[in-house]
Amino acid sequence: MTLEESLRQASARLQAVSDSPRLDAEVLLAHVLGVERTYLYTWPERPLPAAAAQRFRGLIERRATGVPVAYLTGRQEFWSLPLEVTPATLIPRPETELLVEQALARLPAGGSRTVLDLGTGSGAIALAIASERPMVRVCAVDISPEALQVAARNSKRLGLAIELLESDWYAALAGRRFDLIVANPPYIGPEEPEASQGGCRFEPRSALVAADAGLAALRHIAQHAPAHLEPGGWLLVEHGYRQGPACRALFAAAGLTAVETLPDLQGHDRLTLGRYQP
Ligand SMILES: C[S@@+](CC[C@H](N)C(=O)[O-])C[C@H]1O[C@@H](n2cnc3c(N)ncnc32)[C@H](O)[C@@H]1O
Numbered sequence: 001m002t003l004e005e006s007l008r009q010a011s012a013r014l015q016a017v018s019d020s021p022r023l024d025a026e027v028l029l030a031h032v033l034g035v036e037r038t039y040l041y042t043w044p045e046r047p048l049p050a051a052a053a054q055r056f057r058g059l060i061e062r063r064a065t066g067v068p069v070a071y072l073t074g075r076q077e078f079w080s081l082p083l084e085v086t087p088a089t090l091i092p093r094p095e096t097e098l099l100v101e102q103a104l105a106r107l108p109a110g111g112s113r114t115v116l117d118l119g120t121g122s123g124a125i126a127l128a129i130a131s132e133r134p135m136v137r138v139c140a141v142d143i144s145p146e147a148l149q150v151a152a153r154n155s156k157r158l159g160l161a162i163e164l165l166e167s168d169w170y171a172a173l174a175g176r177r178f179d180l181i182v183a184n185p186p187y188i189g190p191e192e193p194e195a196s197q198g199g200c201r202f203e204p205r206s207a208l209v210a211a212d213a214g215l216a217a218l219r220h221i222a223q224h225a226p227a228h229l230e231p232g233g234w235l236l237v238e239h240g241y242r243q244g245p246a247c248r249a250l251f252a253a254a255g256l257t258a259v260e261t262l263p264d265l266q267g268h269d270r271l272t273l274g275r276y277q278p
Contacts, residue, residue: 001047001048001053002044002045002046002047002048003029003040003043003044003045003046003047003048004040004044004045006029006048006053006056007022007025007026007029007040010025010028010029010056010060011024011025013060013061013064014060014063014064016064017063017064017065017066018063024063024069025060026040027069027073028056028059028060028063028069028072028073029048029056031059031072031073031075032052032055032056032059033052059072066198066199066201066202067199067202068091068199068202068203070085070091071085071086071087071091071202074086076091076092076122078092078094078096078097078122078124078128079097079100079124079127079128079131081124081127081128081131081154081158083122083123083124083127083154084122084150084153084154084157085122085150086146086150087202087203087204088144088146088147088149088150088204089121089122089144089146089147089150089151089204089207090121090122090203090204090207090208091199091203092121092122092124095238095264095265095266095270096124096125096184096238097128098238098262098264098265098270098271099125099182099184099236099237099238099271100125100128100129100132102236102262102271102273103115103125103129103180103182103234103236104129104132104133106180106234106236107129107133107136107179107180109133110135111133111135111136112135112136112137113133113135113136113137113179113180114136114137114138114139114177114178114179114180114230115129115136115137115138115139115178115179115180115181115182116138116139116140116141116173116176116178116180116181116182116228117129117138117139117140117141117182117183118141118169118170118181118182118183118185118221119141119142119143119169119183119184119185119186119207119217120140120141120142120147120148120151120164121142121144121147121150121151121184121207122147122150122151122154123140123150123151123152123154123155123162123164125140125182125184126138126139126140126151126162127151127154127155127158127160127162129182130155130160130161130162131158131160137163138162138163139162139163139164139165139173139176139178140162140163140164140165141164141165141166141167141169141172141173142164142166142167143166143167143168143169143206144204144206144207145166147204147207148164148165148166151164152164169217169220169221169224170224170227170228173228176228177228177229177230177233178228178229178230178233179229179230179232179233179234180233180234180235180236181221181225181228181229181233181234181235181236182236182237183217183221183235183236183237183238184237184238185210185217185218185221185237185238186206186207186208186209186210186214186217187210187214187215187217187218187238187239187240187243188208188209188210188214188240189209189210189212189213189214189215190209190210190211191213192214194208195208195209214240214243215243215246215250218237218239218243218246218247218250219250221235221237222235222237222247222250222251222253222254222256222274223250223253223254225254225256225276226254226255226256226276226278229276230276231276231277231278232275232276232277233275233276234273234274234275234276235251235256235273235274235275235276236271236272236273237271237272237273238270238271239269239270239271239272241264241268241269241270242269243269244261244269244272245261247261247272248260248261248272251272251274252274254274255276256274256275256276257274257275257276257277258273258274258275258277259272259273259274260272260273260274
């Protein structure tokens, strides 16, 4: 079969499971062949070698069971950084780039500041900040040693130095303060269906789900932020689109000021921020 015929067959197989069957098939075929997707458009009539065809079929069958493309290729782009992801890490989402943008807006270029990324997963947010602000010292923590290993490999491969610590939120950070704290914690409530739907079924539940209608981690992070922020420092958290009012209340209860919720590109409440001004 030619590359184009293989792609057509694979897209048809993925119609029922994916919103983007053709794209998924192209990404997976390019991955199998070790080429860019443009190669598939340049050489559609080339035959697909038997060994590659077999591997491609295997990946398409796994995709047909719902496994996200990023777990099949082991790669996801975030902030233009090619990141390794595994089933131990959340697949970084485009909407989380808002958190990076807002963090960068509070970190002057060339300034030496300190940043803490709580629940770093693949290292996405920490590495994006490190890539834009080489003078900033970034510390990133996660409770999952497996996720931290992935973050360490991403840090090394991209040549972006960050400090990585295994920690239950702030537990390993006693006495340490930062100019800015960012977090994209688990925020789906245990009773909500999202974590058991679509690609989320394959992601770590501990990365997605938090007790107390999804607010437990957000509450802990807000409550203890003043003990870990420099005076004038900022806390920025990502949250669910219905959690803006609850997050603002948590920030206010923690004594943070200039509290504000910002929408994502879809216009949904996505990020709450506040300042520690003792
Ligand atoms: C929604 S994921 C975010 C991952 C990454 N920051 C991103 O945006 O792609 C939440 C992360 O929090 C971590 N996590 C969950 N509970 C934690 C805890 N008690 N302490 C530290 N990290 C935790 C999970 O392991 C997961 O990596």
